[in-house]
Amino acid sequence: MALLNDRSIPALRFQFGVVVAAIVLTCWPAPAGVGPDSPSEAEAAASRPSGSTFGYTSRLWQTDEGLPNNYVRAVVQTPDGYLWVGTSAGLARFDGLRFTCFNHRNAPAMESADISDLCVDPQGTLWISSFGGGLLRLRDGTFTHFGTTNGLASDELSALCAGRDGSLWIGSTTGVIRYKDNRFTSYTRKDGLLSHVVRAICEDRSGSVWIATAEGLNRLDGGAFKAYTHADGLPDNSIRGLWADRSGRIWIGSDNGMTCYDQGKLTAYGKGEGLAGGFVQTFWEDSRGDLWVGAYGGIYRFQEGRFIPQLNAEGVPFDTVNALFEDGEGDVWAGSREGLIRFTPRRFFTYTRRQGPYPRQHHVGLGRPGHQRMDRHLGGRPQPADGRDGQSVHDA
Numbered sequence: 186m187a188l189l190n191d192r193s194i195p196a197l198r199f200q201f202g203v204v205v206a207a208i209v210l211t212c213w214p215a216p217a218g219v220g221p222d223s224p225s226e227a228e229a230a231a232s233r234p235s236g237s238t239f240g241y242t243s244r245l246w247q248t249d250e251g252l253p254n255n256y257v258r259a260v261v262q263t264p265d266g267y268l269w270v271g272t273s274a275g276l277a278r279f280d281g282l283r284f285t286c287f288n289h290r291n292a293p294a295m296e297s298a299d300i301s302d303l304c305v306d307p308q309g310t311l312w313i314s315s316f317g318g319g320l321l322r323l324r325d326g327t328f329t330h331f332g333t334t335n336g337l338a339s340d341e342l343s344a345l346c347a348g349r350d351g352s353l354w355i356g357s358t359t360g361v362i363r364y365k366d367n368r369f370t371s372y373t374r375k376d377g378l379l380s381h382v383v384r385a386i387c388e389d390r391s392g393s394v395w396i397a398t399a400e401g402l403n404r405l406d407g408g409a410f411k412a413y414t415h416a417d418g419l420p421d422n423s424i425r426g427l428w429a430d431r432s433g434r435i436w437i438g439s440d441n442g443m444t445c446y447d448q449g450k451l452t453a454y455g456k457g458e459g460l461a462g463g464f465v466q467t468f469w470e471d472s473r474g475d476l477w478v479g480a481y482g483g484i485y486r487f488q489e490g491r492f493i494p495q496l497n498a499e500g501v502p503f504d505t506v507n508a509l510f511e512d513g514e515g516d517v518w519a520g521s522r523e524g525l526i527r528f529t530p531r532r533f534f535t536y537t538r539r540q541g542p543y544p545r546q547h548h549v550g551l552g553r554p555g556h557q558r559m560d561r562h563l564g565g566r567p568q569p570a571d572g573r574d575g576q577s578v579h580d581a
Contacts, residue, residue: 240531241517243497247524251284253277257520259303260510263311268512270525271300276313279525287328294328295321296340302356306347314342314355320364331364338362338371346386346394354394356383361396361405377410379403379422385467387427387435395435397424402437418451419444421463428468428476436476438465443478443487459492460485461502469509471517479506484519484526495528 247255253275261269268279275288275298288298297318304312313321319332319340332340337355344356355362360373360381372378380398387395393406401414401422415422419439426438435446442455443465454460464481471477478485478492483502485492494502508520519526 241495241528242531243495244527244529245524246279246284246527251277251286252524253284253286253288253298255524256507256522257525258301258507260508260518260520260525261303261305261311262510262512263305264309266513268518269303269311270520271303271313271508273300274298276300292328294330296330296332301343302345304345304347304353306353307349307351312345312347312353314345316341316343320355331369336369338369343382343384344386344397346388348388348394349392354386354388356386356396358382361386372405372410377403377412379412379414384425385427385438387429389429389435390431390433395427395429397427397437399423413446413451418453420453420455426465426467426479428470430470430476431474436468438468438478438480440464454487454490454492458490459494461494466505466507467509469511469517471511472515477509477517479509479519479521481505484509 246252252270252272254272256273257270258273259269259271263269266280268281270277270279270284275286276292276295277284277286279285287295289295295313295315295318297315299316299318300313301316302314306312311323313323315321317340319330319337320342322329322331331337339357339359339362341358342355343358344354346354348354351365353364355364358381360371360376360378361383363370363372373381378396378398379402380400382399383396384399385397389395391406393404396403396405399422401412402419402424404411404413413419419437421439421441423440424437425440426436428436430436433447437444437446441463442453442460445452445454455463460478460480462480462482465478466481467479469477476487478487482505484495484506486495487493496502503519503521503523503526505522506519507522508518510518510520512518515530517528519528
């Protein structure tokens with residue numbers, strides 16, 4: 186076991202507020218008529234931004250800023266406010282300004298720095314899986330290692346999912362493993378698993394566990410495995426990502442697009458709906474109800490049956506995305522092949538003729554009343570959240 190160097194972890198370092206602003210446009214003249222450059226009211230209403238379609242600003246962190254490696258596979262936040270980042274060359278704790286890195290040198294319990302996944306259980310414990318180093322638990326500042334000598338079926342781990350009943354579900358190259366009440370239980374092909382290669386796991390609101398494998402999709406319910414493959418309507422048997430949304434749907438990422446499982450029906454989405462590449466790897470449903478999709482070749486928001494690519498200021502898609510996560514302040518974080526990316530919702534948007542005439546009175550609110558937005562570090566004066574360290578991100 187290894188102790189963290191910081192004995193007193195400050196609670197909730199990510200205490201960010203947002204400066205409140207309101208813009209009231211009361212004297213904007215309404216157009217006298219409708220011409221070629223002035224859309225009708227119906228067209229204007231249809232094209233005006235709404236909800237979370239205003240766009241985002243982004244910020245990228247790489248090894249130059251302290252990441253142990255630019256290949257980020259997992260991002261989570263613990264109850265104390267720290268962001269934890271799993272890379273192919275170590276684990277990092279981020280307070281918004283500085284990365285504190287952990288590997289075998291300063292955390293001897295970490296037998297491999299090749300981190301595959303992270304998750305936080307309902308008690309706030311951080312779990313860390315790795316390729317070749319088994320499982321780690323971080324609790325009360327102490328790392329504890331679990332490996333084959335502790336009953337784990339394999340040290341080659343690929344995925345984690347914390348269940349509501351206290352189970353920790355673990356994906357490996359030898360099947361799926363359940364850790365509960367200090368005991369490991371393994372499930373393999375002989376139990377009905379389609380493949381020993383497990384890539385992702387999620388639990389739906391009924392408690393069923395969904396398992397993405399290299400040869401199809403499994404659902405574990407009441408101790409029995411049900412299988413879903415190409416023959417059942419999946420576009421591909423090579424499954425990579427899973428997400429259970431608030432409405433009970435299961436989103437499935439594969440080597441050939443995305444599929445939605447809803448009340449026994451499978452619906453596939455791909456290039457026809459705006460997905461540039463076939464490989465869909467990860468998902469996140471944000472607090473605004475948007476489904477974020479991470480794929481080989483970009484990040485998308487999926488709205489009304491269409492993939493909306495998130496582009497940087499140069500109009501270029503982001504690189505391969507392995508992980509997505511929304512923090513307590515509503516910012517979305519992406520782990521990619523090029524580093525750690527933060528997406529912050531823009532509080533202002535640009536109105537043009539294409540959006541139609543302004544209403545006679547239009548209010549733009551920025552954040553919550555009575556709060557200031559602090560830049561992502563402890564102490565110091567309030568800093569601009571989206572200024573010098575950000576880029577504009579636009580819906581394509």
